[in-house]
Amino acid sequence: MTSVLVVDDSQFMRTVIGNVVADHGYRVLSASDGQEAIEMVHEHDPDVITMDVEMPGMDGIEAVSRIMASKPTPILMLSAHTQKGAEATLDALARGAVDFLAKPGGEVTRELESLGDRIVEKVEAVAGADLSSIAPTERRAAAPAGSTGTTPSSRPAATDRSGGASESSVEPDRAFVEHPTVVIGASTGGPKILESILRSLPVTLDPKVLVVQHMPESFTDRLAARLDSFLPFDVSEASDGQRVRDGEVVVAKGGYHLEVTSNVAGNLRLRLTEGERVHGVRPAIDVTMQTAAERVSDPLVGVALTGMGKDGAAGIEAIKRAGGTTIAQDEASSPVFGIPEKAIATGCVDHVRSATDVPGAICDAFAQEASSHG
Template structure:
């Protein structure tokens, strides 16, 4: 198991010491510390670490500015450390757009107790981030930005009719699962999907405080789909998308007259992540009778492999992002190894593949 050399950046001496102790206990060497972004640039240049943990709000130079400078001057995988607040959620997404690979949510309250409790998860995340493809992390952001600009200026055909005026018989349901590197990848795909021709369910591994803002950002990035965070009992039809709420599973509880109803589950159901892609995909395969497609994008772990197999078993075509375009080739790899993927393609071709199905 890799133990990446790490630099810890935080304006709190207490937090720097706490994170350093947690990483030391997990066998991950901390080769440097910094109290702000400016100092971080110097430490990173001297130590050449494998990964950096980066606080958001700091004096002199904040986390976003530091990430942008790091990517320009000394590209290094960065894990953002973010608090559970709406403001931090927005800033965290900005950091991801600047090239940060992933983020780890710092709980409030008794910080030392909470972070200690999540120490194993922090260590696992740092190891994953250290192995990220930085070129793809930055490329995904550029692709998402370009796709969003195109969506904002290009009219999209209505789902109600084809150019010849013939009505569509069916609307395709697309279930997308992703984790590390997923926010930009999901935005790229959703921005290029045919407007109104699909119902879209999105399961991104993300804490509760961040999924609402993620849904808002997706909604702002595309004119073709109305995107909202899932609520218990929510329904969607053609041209609409739901983002699974963090900290809960999203299952399809009903399907009638072309509209899907979802339910939220508080029980972890034995899954290590909430929301889990498997829960949504398996319930979709069981409930939806119209055309159904499963998509697995970049991310760590094995979540989604069972779900994508359920969709394939139900007769739905399945798609996985290829290794070269993934930030982390974990979830797609496990899905491919399970033998349940019909098409493997680069991120930029995922939406086109779905369009062909529609």
């Protein structure tokens, strides 16, 4: 029987979460703080952990670090729906947690019933995650505490986080096409892999990058700020009517679909909408990819990364039909292979690559000697 360790300083939340997962056939263990969680992991070897972020004594962030260093286990973070909670959650994901779920705010409400359904869905996805691609690395580079960004002149050069040369390394004198656009979609396990890919893109590529990471509002702005603090590109959360220029990365805003409305003189124009959820999510990868396929006249690449579900498959098809290049992350490097697998199944993926080789595939598509669009 699959076992779940529920870690929360609230007895009420331990009971609620424990009852929900027990009703779905899981064996439940519990701990009230990070230190007890570490002890329970070594004693009982749970299959999945749900981890509260803020707890007295050892908090969830430190517990994640220690567990992933000593006994890697799939971890689902449960965080407050606040800016502080979002920042802490992104830190936990950088340290090896697989996914997160925002708790409902306020006192006990009817939201708890829907929270239970979402917990079960997330636990099932996290339980099967391959941790090898998101395990902490010795050279993990994090933004300085309290950092909200740097000026373009002070940004570090893009680097390969693997600690050495890789197949995704780009020749210094390589020439690229003008005005390249990349649309990247990801869900479970995505933030850390997304970070690694963007770090490895050369400044000389000068791309426009649209990122659709399944996250709720209040988390996507913190993701954008985190990326902006160490990438050589300007990173922002999407805003309605925004113009995107070369060398800019835009993260889709949680709770809104991100559409491309025009591509004029190398610049993109964006629109945010609150249309119906697609595949149960908003923002949806398909919406951004499909509108990019319709309206981007410059060279275009679509990338499907780790995550559960099928969002992005129709978008990949649309980009391929429009003459763009399509890339999917391979199974071996995907914590959760749902999104890439569904994209590959369409028959419209040009290249299936490991996470470390995705940057090289993007660069190959935009190399002057190889790239064509339309």
